[in-house]
Amino acid sequence: MKMKRGESGSWSSRRAPTEPRSVLLNIRKADHRVQSGDDDLACYFYRRALQFAGDGALPQEEAAELRRAQAALAEAAGRAHSRRVARLTERGLPPQQWSPRLRESLELAAAPRPYHDHDPARTYAQDPTHHFYPGLPRIQFYDPARFDWVQALESATAAxxxxxxGLLAKSRDSLRPFVRNADGRPMGVGKALVDGQNWGVLALCEQGWADSAYVRQCPLTWDTLLRHAPVPRVPGWGPSAVFSLLKAGAHIGAHTGMYNTRLICHLPLIVPPGCRFRVGDEVREWEEGKLMIFDDTIEHEAWNDGPEDRVVLIFDIWRPELTDQEKLELTMLFSD
Structure with a gap:
């Protein structure tokens, strides 16, 4: 079932507020990230402050802080860019060998300005929290039929x-919050879910690091993903594969993901009636055994209005528009 924004049963009347649009709050978050040595995330928050400030008149305190933030953004972006160049060079990929899109993405990341100019005609743009890669199409939901590996994965749903x-029978008490208290990191997710159990996961693999105990208990799931899905194999970045449980009555607030070079997949396994998922301006209902593939850097949120818990297998894949050369470059850029 698909619905557009504003149609009957749509998300608009129940939408949770997004991250506060406060100039000073985002500058404070950025300052904190600089102090902890995380220039990439500092740039994200400095740019958000600049975006929220816009061209309008600001109170004297905010105007002064904004001028300081502009200078701090330039410094943080420069430090982060130098580290990226050094990392890639050390791994055998000096600047003269970069592909055009990699070069542009690094130049955008280093620029002391907001991530990118939003097209006012597009209500929902790609807005990754960590790295924006240019030239990739803005598609909210991808058609699973365009991927030749989807049928094999969907056919394994029952298994x-x-x-x-079986895993839940042994490990349900081991479910941990999907959203942890992340010390000021961008989430946009309802605060009620932070460090709570309304949205919990059992992780087979996170950011490229597998949990051997869970993998041993779910060998077919793990083997099916690795054999069929084009998962990124980048230590410290991907793949991620988790069983995600959303409790009855829970709502996951609007938020965006970290990188637009990957897509997120949902394989619905246990879905009571009344479970909805929004990406951008379109709402869909999960159907057991029917894969959803979407761009998580476009604002999204989820509801379980059903009487029972909902469980989906979530995993990430490379964007199909990337070339093999670009995947290799991104592996060198993002791997630990």
Missing amino acids: IREELV
Whole structure:
């Protein structure tokens, strides 16, 4: 079932507020990230402050802080860029060998200005929190039929669900919050879910690091993903594959993901009636065994209005528009 914004049953009347649009709050978050040595995330918050400030008149305190933030952004972006160049060079990819899109993405990341100019005609743009890669199409939901590996994965739904049920029987008490208190990191997710159990996960693999105990209990799930899905194999970055449980009555607030060079996949395994998912201006309902593929750097949120818990297998894949050369470059850029 698909619905556009404003149609009957749409998300608008129940939408949670997004991250506060406060200039000073975002500058404070950026300053904190600089002090902790995280220039990439500092740039994200400095740029948000500049975006929220716009061209309008500001109170004297905010105007002074904004001028300081502009200088701090230039310094943080320069430091981050130098580290990226050094990392890639050390790994055998000096600047003269960069592909055009990699070069442009690094230049955008180093520029002391907001990430990118939003097209006012587009209500929902790609807005990654960590790295924007240019030239990739803005597609909210991808058609699973365009991927030749999807049928094999969907055909394994019953077997994957059986492994999930067995895992939950042994490890349900080990469910941990999907959203942890992240010390000022951008989330946009309702604060009620932070460090709570309304949205919990059992992680087979996170950011490229597998949990051997869970993988041993779900060998078919793990093997099916690795054999069929084009998952990124980048230590410290990907793949990620988790069983995600959303409790009855829970709502995941609007938020965006970190990198637009990957897509997120949902394989619905246990879905009671009343479970909805929004990406951009379109709302869909999960259907058991029917894969959803979407760009998580476009604002999204989820509801479980059903009487039981909802469980989906979430994993990430490379964007199909990337070339093999670009995937290799991104692996060198993002791997630990």
